[in-house]
Amino acid sequence: MCNLQEVDRAPIHATAEGLPVTTIEKTATTIEKTALARLDHEGRLLNAVLKAPTTKPGRFGFRGDIALKFQTQVADEKRPPDFCIEQVLTIVEEGEPTIPVLAGYLHSFAYLGVVTDTIGDLLRPTGKYLLFCNNIDLLAKYCVDISGLTFIILPCDESTVWKETLDLMSIDKNDIKKLDTAGKLDYVLDALAKFEASYEPITFEQGLALMQPVKNRNENRPV
Template identity: 30%
Template sequence: MSKVLDFIKENELAWQPSYTGAVGSLEGYRGALIVEEGKQLSPDRKLPPKIQAKQVILVCDDDKMKFLTCELDSFNDFAVMFAKYKEYFSADGIYVLYVTDLEGEGTFEYEGVTFTAYPLDESSVWNEILELVDLEKGDMKKLDAEEKIETLYDEVLSADVTDASKSYDDMCALIGESSKQLMGAV
């Protein structure tokens, strides 16, 4: 198993996983990842995570994340997430963030690693990344979980998922109010 997935498993960082396994010759994960754990109420009860990377789609080799896309509730959570998983990011990886409180997009470098961040309003990371790399949702529905991630990753490798170059400080200046529409009982 990949060092990335071992780290996630050993530290109990997977949250509501829907897939962990092979992605062609690589490995993948779908679900959420804990960034900051919830409070421990008792030896066997813990509150949900304070901070999590949601709707994660991750592809990794033995040592590093080759591709990661996810939702963050706030761009303020980015530095905390980076610190938690820092060892597994690489300068040649592809990292696309969808952030609910961003009022603009951009590609920025953080400690030698390039990230692209887009606002996320009402859609899902899955729908947004498919649109970004020009894949049809209908075609993807016919595939199993492994094939979906593998097809997406193959397309990401040949697509340009970057946006206008900005500094990390420029990105922080784009933090606004969350525009994501909450669904549920009123």
């Protein structure tokens, strides 16, 4: 028989509604205690697939878009941002002022300058930042140093950040299919945090000279 006194359980307390809640649930990490707090306050965290604590204590995860430039609003009219870091995958730790790892998509390499202007203060020199761009050569693989930060820049056309990151990390989707959304994010970004890239180093200015024209997303779409 199981001795109930020996079972390791989280203490249970009652909520105002009388429903039980564990200490773990009561102390779940909130975004206000993380490096994403400013972006959330500024309304930059959009289209969230996940915006919640992950499976690891003290960690908060986000999957969605980070707005980089807003359109001018008229009165109370809300307009979508001019452009974003799209399909963002990131995790942050409670109490830490910077983002340790992030992956995302930029429709133009030129937006990298706006990335550093907008969230550069939330990144760290030792962080791992992977950005897929639509307007660089499909065979190109770069490491770009800008403002003391290093970004891995890879091409992406008609794919997704999630799929490309799994491929880059050699993660089989069957290995994570039983995990929930937060668990999958933990698994993939823990792998990305350990990833070591040895791609061609270029400056931001060199990247601007090498980048191709920005593709029209609406081209060839049915009317």
